[in-house]
Amino acid sequence: MRIQGLQKLTLLDYPGKVACTVFTAGCNFRCPFCHNASLVTRMEKNEDISEKEFFSFLEKRQGILDGVCVTGGEPLIWDDIQSFLERIKDLGYLVKLDTNGSFPGKLKQLIRANVVDYVAMDIKNSKEKYAQTIGMEDYDISNIEESIAILKQGLIPYEFRTTMVREFHQKADIEDIGRWICGASRYYLQAFKDSGDLIQEGLHGYDKRIMDTAAQIAGAYIENTAVRGIE
Numbered sequence: 001m002r003i004q005g006l007q008k009l010t011l012l013d014y015p016g017k018v019a020c021t022v023f024t025a026g027c028n029f030r031c032p033f034c035h036n037a038s039l040v041t042r043m044e045k046n047e048d049i050s051e052k053e054f055f056s057f058l059e060k061r062q063g064i065l066d067g068v069c070v071t072g073g074e075p076l077i078w079d080d081i082q083s084f085l086e087r088i089k090d091l092g093y094l095v096k097l098d099t100n101g102s103f104p105g106k107l108k109q110l111i112r113a114n115v116v117d118y119v120a121m122d123i124k125n126s127k128e129k130y131a132q133t134i135g136m137e138d139y140d141i142s143n144i145e146e147s148i149a150i151l152k153q154g155l156i157p158y159e160f161r162t163t164m165v166r167e168f169h170q171k172a173d174i175e176d177i178g179r180w181i182c183g184a185s186r187y188y189l190q191a192f193k194d195s196g197d198l199i200q201e202g203l204h205g206y207d208k209r210i211m212d213t214a215a216q217i218a219g220a221y222i223e224n225t226a227v228r229g230i231e
Contacts, residue, residue, distance in 0.1 A: 001084045002026065003049040004039055006057070010069065014096045014118065015159075017066040022054060027074040029100055030135030031124065032200030033165045033192055039073040041199060051084075058091050067094035067117070076103040085115035096120065100134075101147035108150050119151060119158040123187075125168060126176035133168050135199065148181060159186040161228070164214060166192075166204040174214045178221035187222040189214050191229035205230075 005023030007013075013021050023036065025043040034040055058068070068088050075081055076099055085095055096118040099107060110116050123144075125133035130141050151158040160181050162169070174189070181187065192205035206214075211227045219225040 001051060001078050001080050002043065003051065003054055004043065004046045004073075005036075006049055006054065008057070008061075009065075013069040013071075014067045014094070017094060017096075018064070019067040019069050019094075019096065020057075020061065020065055021069040021071055024070065024072040024075045024078060026077050027072055027100070028077055028102060029074065029124075030199060031133065032135055032198070033163060033168070033203050034199050035193070035195035035197060036073065037197045037199045043073075055087060055091070058088065058093065062091060065093065067096055069096045069098065071098035074100050074102070076106045081106065082110060082113060082115060085110065086113075089115050094118070098122075099147070100124070101144045104143050104146035104150055107147055111150070111155055117156060119156060121147060121151060121158065121160055123148075123160045123162050123177055123181060125162070126173040127180065128176070129168065129173060148184075152181075152184060154185065157185070159188060160184050160222075161188040161190055163190040163192050164206055164211065166206055169214075171214060171217060174217050178218040182221040184222045186224045186226075187218055188226055188228045189218065191227070193229065 002025040003022055004025040007021040010019050010021050025039050027040045088095055094117040097116045098120045101121045124130055127141055131139040189211055208230050211230055215225050215227050
């Protein structure tokens with residue numbers, strides 16, 4: 001497991017919990033609007049945080065933090081992800097996993113092993129625009145569809161989420177996504193913001209009015225739909 005970032009306190013990343021966020025390096029997607037591009041395209045130039053240092057931090061925060069958010073990059077690219085999460089759980093923490101949904105087999109195994117307590121899965125765009133939105137010429141979305149089906153079984157709490165970027169997402173795309181994940185327990189539309197660490201420059205977010213309109217469109221298919229990241 002390669003760790004290249006640690007946010008020691010977050011009240012936002014894990015719904016209803018006081019948590020920290022650990023950032024794993026590497027990803028199999030190249031989403032142009034990725035706000036952690038250095039973890040994806042420049043991971044070999046970054047300094048790693050040792051697992052010893054990370055777990056020492058967690059030991060000192062026992063009784064203070066409720067949970068750990070494991071994000072990236074894409075955490076499920078790593079073969080040792082289960083043992084990593086087991087060590088976190090052994091310290092008494094809840095685990096929230098962020099994933100792009102491209103590794104349904106690993107996702108299912110982690111759920112069965114009871115090493116995750118909450119999953120946030122990105123829905124990058126409508127089926128027709130998926131490959132373009134993840135920065136690939138072609139992509140078989142069957143893995144994404146399988147991960148959606150796994151989470152919709154309701155074995156653990158989960159959410160789906162889409163970061164809306166003006167250059168990639170239109171109202172019709174949100175309606176297509178709504179139909180696709182109809183009946184999901186939670187769906188969040190996230191406002192894109194330029195982090196200064198993007199794969200592609202010159203991208204733009206939407207204002208609150210458009211975001212709210214998109215939420216109304218998706219809300220016809222997913223009852224618990226909301227907007228995040230915009231006032």
